[in-house]
Amino acid sequence: MFENIKELENKDILVIGLGKSGMSVIKKLAGYVKSITAVDTNPYIRINGNLKAFKNLKDFELKFIFGEKSNERTDLLKNIDLVIMSPGVPNDIPVVRAAEVEGISVWSELELAWRLLPDAARKYTIAVTGTNGKTTVVSLIQQILSSSGLDAVSCGNIGNPLINTVGIQSSKELIRVIEISSFQLERVYRFSPNVGIILNITSDHLDRHHSMDNYAEIKFNLFSGMGEGQWGIFNLDDKFIKRKLVEKNYYKQKYINVICYSIKKSKDCQVYYYGTKVNYNIGNDCGEIDISKLRLIGIHNISNIMSAICAAKIFGISSSQIEGTLKKFQTLKHRIEFVAEINGVKIFNDSKATNPDATIKALESFKQKVTLILGGKDKGMDFKPVIPYMESKVLNAVLIGETREKILKELEGYEKKRLKKLPFKVFVCKDFLNAVITALKVTGPGSVILLSPACASFDMFRDYKDRGEKFKKIILECKNLSG
Numbered sequence: 455m456f457e458n459i460k461e462l463e464n465k466d467i468l469v470i471g472l473g474k475s476g477m478s479v480i481k482k483l484a485g486y487v488k489s490i491t492a493v494d495t496n497p498y499i500r501i502n503g504n505l506k507a508f509k510n511l512k513d514f515e516l517k518f519i520f521g522e523k524s525n526e527r528t529d530l531l532k533n534i535d536l537v538i539m540s541p542g543v544p545n546d547i548p549v550v551r552a553a554e555v556e557g558i559s560v561w562s563e564l565e566l567a568w569r570l571l572p573d574a575a576r577k578y579t580i581a582v583t584g585t586n587g588k589t590t591v592v593s594l595i596q597q598i599l600s601s602s603g604l605d606a607v608s609c610g611n612i613g614n615p616l617i618n619t620v621g622i623q624s625s626k627e628l629i630r631v632i633e634i635s636s637f638q639l640e641r642v643y644r645f646s647p648n649v650g651i652i653l654n655i656t657s658d659h660l661d662r663h664h665s666m667d668n669y670a671e672i673k674f675n676l677f678s679g680m681g682e683g684q685w686g687i688f689n690l691d692d693k694f695i696k697r698k699l700v701e702k703n704y705y706k707q708k709y710i711n712v713i714c715y716s717i718k719k720s721k722d723c724q725v726y727y728y729g730t731k732v733n734y735n736i737g738n739d740c741g742e743i744d745i746s747k748l749r750l751i752g753i754h755n756i757s758n759i760m761s762a763i764c765a766a767k768i769f770g771i772s773s774s775q776i777e778g779t780l781k782k783f784q785t786l787k788h789r790i791e792f793v794a795e796i797n798g799v800k801i802f803n804d805s806k807a808t809n810p811d812a813t814i815k816a817l818e819s820f821k822q823k824v825t826l827i828l829g830g831k832d833k834g835m836d837f838k839p840v841i842p843y844m845e846s847k848v849l850n851a852v853l854i855g856e857t858r859e860k861i862l863k864e865l866e867g868y869e870k871k872r873l874k875k876l877p878f879k880v881f882v883c884k885d886f887l888n889a890v891i892t893a894l895k896v897t898g899p900g901s902v903i904l905l906s907p908a909c910a911s912f913d914m915f916r917d918y919k920d921r922g923e924k925f926k927k928i929i930l931e932c933k934n935l936s937g
Contacts, residue, residue, distance in 0.1 A: 471540025584653025646679035656811030752819035798899025805922030830909030
């Protein structure tokens with residue numbers, strides 16, 4: 455039995471959303487609670503066969519309900535004590551609103567997992583949030599810790615729900631490095647990691663969060679439960695973070711240990727970048743770490759690396775150990791990932807760029823001129839901030855997806871306002887294959903083709919990984935044809 459499961463014994467639970475986190479919740483709670491009712495709006499979702507075994511457990515009931523309107527069924531709340539929401543489920547569906555009216559608690563999977571963790575395990579947690587760079591930083595921290603002989607696991611939004619790590623047996627203290635999205639932070643109450651990192655706050659998910667200020671407040675929920683002796687790591691190059699932390703003295707009364715990092719040296723930063731080295735002064739440890747031999751590209755990745763160094767130093771990792779891991783760390787898939795070179799054109803897959811800021815960071819990473827494949831699912835974001843970077847970096851813009859006409863209008867509006875023709879050609883494509891073929895045709899030797907859509911993928915693909923894999927497949931097929 456889990457140490458903290460007694461809080462849920464004899465409870466009737468409603469689980470909304472049967473993706474990875476929802477299914478993990480069912481598997482972890484089955485047999486420990488009185489009943490679980492699980493719902494999903496996808497009538498075709500496949501349920502893992504091994505869940506059938508839970509239906510035969512004594513004094514436990516498991517029921518599944520599927521259908522496009524299942525999230526509207528407020529009758530499902532009868533006798534329910536607790537609702538657990540998967541992160542992809544909208545926050546304002548009728549059944550959740552009704553639960554709040556009736557005084558039924560609604561938790562994220564993250565909150566549930568936290569309450570199930572033993573008290574001692576909570577001291578060995580690092581949580582990372584931000585608009586961009588979360589997976590890279592979580593992976594990097596986990597590798598630094600593991601390479602240094604510590605027992606560390608990456609979990610959370612990275613694809614391994616935190617609840618999967620509850621009950622893991624380890625010969626050492628297991629350090630959980632948790633990737634956390636804004637969706638997961640909407641429903642946390644007691645969650646309080648020992649180390650919290652916020653990387654950046656830029657335009658994303660405004661179709662759900664409605665405003666940048668509201669989005670920023672949700673990101674800062676990461677620190678809402680933290681107190682004396684815990685650690686907060688902050689990127690002072692981000693205007694929303696800086697305003698919250700410095701100008702409003704956000705943590706004056708919390709007594710947490712604050713570490714700030716920046717690309718530029720300043721009196722407010724304990725960690726900063728200079729030349730080819732990261733300089734740090736954390737507690738009684740100060741020194742520098744050479745990052746000249748990185749495989750990661752882009753100034754944004756230097757920022758990501760600094761956040762990872764901060765976390766590693768809290769856990770006492772030596773500079774030589776950190777440096778050794780940094781030299782070996784590979785670019786993750788779909789993040790400015792080199793795919794191939796065809797007729798002198800280098801081609802990169804940055805499908806993970808699902809918001810404008812990520813695309814800006816990708817463009818800044820290249821010295822060569824770029825043919826940019828841009829567009830996808832509309833999340834209510836403003837693409838105008840990307841255009842000045844396109845002016846200096848882009849040869850051709852190939853527009854795709856649901857947002858292609860919206861982006862075209864913003865380009866035309868920018869051109870009209872500036873009274874100056876944009877220095878790149880624009881191609882509007884109705885399908886993805888045509889977009890990739892067009893990019894290959896119009897791009898000359900010495901230039902780059904970059905898939906960095908600045909949008910979600912759900913208008914044309916299963917997810918950003920599906921989009922990236924299809925892009926790579928088309929490119930490699932064209933490379934084979936070109937000889």
